[in-house]
């Protein structure tokens with residue numbers, strides 16, 4: 715099976731073009747195998763690019779533990795790049811079907827190659843029952859979460875996939891690597907959750923680390939940064955147009971007051987391709 719290794723701000727996945735390939739095994743097992751950074755290819759998970767009626771393609775995304783997610787922001791930018799660069803859809807505007815619906819993307823090709831993509835992530839989902847969370851509030855804003863012997867103030871938002879945003883003074887390994895996994899699996903999140911930790915630099919700028927549902931700490935999370943943009947407005951900590959500094963790079967976010975949609979702009983990079991014989 716041919717594959718392509720790509721990353722969006724350091725959030726790296728193994729991509730398979732199902733316009734041409736077929737999977738040798740079920741996607742969840744393949745995701746676990748290819749993601750292994752010692753015995754496999756190495757990555758945060760597996761992304762499938764496949765034909766879809768009335769869209770340029772459909773994207774399915776599997777975390778490194780094999781769980782399927784509704785949406786992946788860094789991956790959809792790379793899917794758009796792949797479709798354009800490899801001539802499957804040589805257009806500056808693409809429509810890609812995802813687990814959270816049909817998303818619209820704008821590409822900025824230079825010399826036939828796409829390296830930056832702007833994604834309309836759609837409207838945030840703010841109803842607790844649809845995030846989903848058992849915490850009170852539609853959505854929970856600065857809600858108290860007791861976790862790991864700590865009392866955190868969290869704001870929860872869904873971008874099709876669930877996010878728990880905690881604003882803190884300092885982004886420590888203890889918070890991300892010890893508290894993150896406990897938030898991910900906390901009983902108040904019936905479908906588990908991605909845990910973002912945010913240090914606000916100014917109303918237009920933040921630093922972020924993330925413990926992802928199903929993958930652990932990643933270098934970046936596009937849906938997570940989009941959720942942070944919403945949480946920043948809901949808590950009054952940031953403006954509607956912000957820049958996120960993640961371990962693997964920067965993302966530009968805007969939560970449009972006019973359309974209620976969130977826009978995410980960021981990089982997409984193809985690293986190498988190869989043959990999987992696993």
Ligand SMILES: N[C@H](CCC[C@H](N)C(=O)O)C(=O)O
Pocket residue numbers: 725777782783784785786787788789875876908926927928929932934935936937938
């Ligand atoms: N771990 C996430 C999916 C990947 C999201 C992230 N890598 C992104 O760029 O949005 C989840 O289970 O909801």
